[in-house]
Amino acid sequence: MKNRDLPLSDDQSLPDRIVTAIRGVLGDEQYILHKPIFGGNEQKYLQDCIESTYVSSVGRYVDQFENGLCNFTGAKYAVAVVNGTSALHIALLLAGTKTDDEVIVPSLTFIATANAIKYCGAIPHFVDSEEETLGIDPLALRDWLAYITEMRNGFCFNKQSGRRIKVLLPMNTFGHPNKLDVLKNIADEFGLIMIEDAAESLGSYYNGQHTGTFGLAGTLSFNGNKTITTGGGGAILTDDFEIAKRAKHITTTAKKPHSWEYDHDEVGFNYRLPNLNAALGCAQLEQLPDILVSKRRLTEKYKGAFSSINELELILEPANCSSNYWLQAIKLDRAFMSERDAILQGTNDAGFMTRPVWNLIHTLKPYKGCPKADLSVAESLAKQLINLPSSAGIV
Numbered sequence: 328m329k330n331r332d333l334p335l336s337d338d339q340s341l342p343d344r345i346v347t348a349i350r351g352v353l354g355d356e357q358y359i360l361h362k363p364i365f366g367g368n369e370q371k372y373l374q375d376c377i378e379s380t381y382v383s384s385v386g387r388y389v390d391q392f393e394n395g396l397c398n399f400t401g402a403k404y405a406v407a408v409v410n411g412t413s414a415l416h417i418a419l420l421l422a423g424t425k426t427d428d429e430v431i432v433p434s435l436t437f438i439a440t441a442n443a444i445k446y447c448g449a450i451p452h453f454v455d456s457e458e459e460t461l462g463i464d465p466l467a468l469r470d471w472l473a474y475i476t477e478m479r480n481g482f483c484f485n486k487q488s489g490r491r492i493k494v495l496l497p498m499n500t501f502g503h504p505n506k507l508d509v510l511k512n513i514a515d516e517f518g519l520i521m522i523e524d525a526a527e528s529l530g531s532y533y534n535g536q537h538t539g540t541f542g543l544a545g546t547l548s549f550n551g552n553k554t555i556t557t558g559g560g561g562a563i564l565t566d567d568f569e570i571a572k573r574a575k576h577i578t579t580t581a582k583k584p585h586s587w588e589y590d591h592d593e594v595g596f597n598y599r600l601p602n603l604n605a606a607l608g609c610a611q612l613e614q615l616p617d618i619l620v621s622k623r624r625l626t627e628k629y630k631g632a633f634s635s636i637n638e639l640e641l642i643l644e645p646a647n648c649s650s651n652y653w654l655q656a657i658k659l660d661r662a663f664m665s666e667r668d669a670i671l672q673g674t675n676d677a678g679f680m681t682r683p684v685w686n687l688i689h690t691l692k693p694y695k696g697c698p699k700a701d702l703s704v705a706e707s708l709a710k711q712l713i714n715l716p717s718s719a720g721i722v
């Protein structure tokens with residue numbers, strides 16, 4: 328039974344009213360946060376891939392998937408890899424990230440963003456997020472960099488730690504784009520290379536330009552919980568031919584092309600996306616436009632359902648953006664954030680999987696003590712945000 332349009336009573340507690348609103352959208356079925364849908368050519372392409380016997384590192388689906396990503400995003404080059412974390416690792420290495428460099432990154436992100444920095448031997452330097460985009464606050468960033476850095480021989484250094492700051496690494500939270508042109512300008516002003524963690528934002532645009540294409544490179548994830556999936560997978564997007572060439576080379580064990588010789592000219596990585604996963608990705612990519620329409624339909628339903636609950640707002644795409652609405656989220660007013668855990672309990676008890684946002688990275692054991700700016704907005708957002716069931720095809 329679908330209990331749509333149930334009246335909300337002010338006599339109910341806030342958690343109860345939220346459960347009623349979600350039930351009005353989703354009915355009585357139980358929903359997880361994000362499940363993939365396989366409604367197209369998945370079985371056909373997988374079968375074809377299996378029959379070809381090329382299920383690993385060689386095969387036509389990888390090329391086809393990479394071309395499809397270029398067509399969809401407008402990036403000149405796409406290099407498919409085993410997951411979004413390895414895509415970030417390689418993008419950071421190719422930006423020149425080295426041991427003891429610092430990388431500017433939001434604390435409000437998934438841990439993979441910071442882990443990839445650590446894989447390069449570098450150090451995350453955490454900056455604050457903004458309410459409007461949930462991404463890096465450009466004004467606060469500019470003020471912080473002006474305060475904390477100095478230029479030495481054309482390079483940006485952290486005056487306090489003495490370390491070079493090399494990269495600015497924004498992340499498009501829940502699929503909503505950062506103010507990417509403003510961030511790119513700040514990166515240029517301070518001599519930083521911008522790499523975009525677009526793991527969550529395939530299908531999201533800022534001023535009509537696809538996310539992941541604003542910096543030297545951008546990275547995607549095709550994990551099972553993302554807008555489209557390859558089981559596990561990721562990609563590096565870039566317009567730079569040399570970066571694309573290097574990315575392909577070092578993600579395929581740095582093997583020099585030759586018919587039979589095993590000649591490797593550096594220590595590479597075995598990060599290439601298997602053909603089998605790429606076959607799944609090709610079928611998923613065909614459905615991406617429909618998936619995006621479906622996810623926007625869900626947003627409209629949630630918008631209606633939550634409109635009469637004054638203690639919160641539904642997170643909507645920022646100005647001049649088209650978001651993929653990867654994860655739907657509500658933001659509690661600060662006065663009600665103490666109710667977050669009761670809301671999580673109530674909604675999960677009612678069979679609707681809701682989740683808090685990630686613990687801020689600077690508070691986690693491996694990242695305590697890293698350099699950081701004032702993080703008060705991120706600290707508040709971490710207590711205010713709740714993710715809702717967000718899969719395509721559920722309404």
Ligand SMILES: Cc1ncc(COP(=O)(O)O)c(C=O)c1O
Nearest residue numbers: 410411412437439440526548550
């Ligand atoms: C912001 C962000 N960065 C990086 C990743 C890493 O992607 P993967 O799980 O494919 O390694 C994810 C998702 O998992 C993510 O949400």
